[in-house]
Amino acid sequence: MRRPKAIAKYNLDFCSLELHKNYMKAEINEGVCITSEITATLTEIALQFFENRPFVYLTHRVNSYAVDPTVYYETSKIENLVAFIIVSDQIIHKKQSEIEKTFFKKELRYFESMEKALAYKDEVLSCIEK
Numbered sequence: 240m241r242r243p244k245a246i247a248k249y250n251l252d253f254c255s256l257e258l259h260k261n262y263m264k265a266e267i268n269e270g271v272c273i274t275s276e277i278t279a280t281l282t283e284i285a286l287q288f289f290e291n292r293p294f295v296y297l298t299h300r301v302n303s304y305a306v307d308p309t310v311y312y313e314t315s316k317i318e319n320l321v322a323f324i325i326v327s328d329q330i331i332h333k334k335q336s337e338i339e340k341t342f343f344k345k346e347l348r349y350f351e352s353m354e355k356a357l358a359y360k361d362e363v364l365s366c367i368e369k
Contacts, residue, residue, distance in 0.1 A: 253277050258288050261364055262295040269302040278310040282317060293321045293367045295360045300327035311342035322346040322363050326356045
């Protein structure tokens with residue numbers, strides 16, 4: 240499957256970030272702890288780029304890092320954020336996603352492949368557009 244080309248890319252201190260038409264994809268750097276400050280930076284970028292358009296946040300967990308699960312309370316407040324997707328083939332990330340899901344008040348899904356994650360992204364956004 241051919242991956243879509245990003246409209247914009249950022250190399251931030253804590254991650255590489257791609258912005259696409261209707262989703263943002265982050266690869267968080269090794270050893271980072273996702274805090275409210277980092278979440279605020281990502282939220283600001285999302286709000287500027289997507290404005291009032293529905294979008295999905297996709298995190299490709301290729302590195303090991305920590306997440307303060309309380310950041311999901313704030314992330315849940317982003318009105319045009321439709322879903323949060325975690326992609327990883329590591330079982331520990333699947334178990335972490337189950338814990339993180341309890342803090343997130345919107346749709347949070349885990350996938351082992353990028354192809355399945357992108358297909359789900361298309362599915363969930365198509366429901367919004369109808």
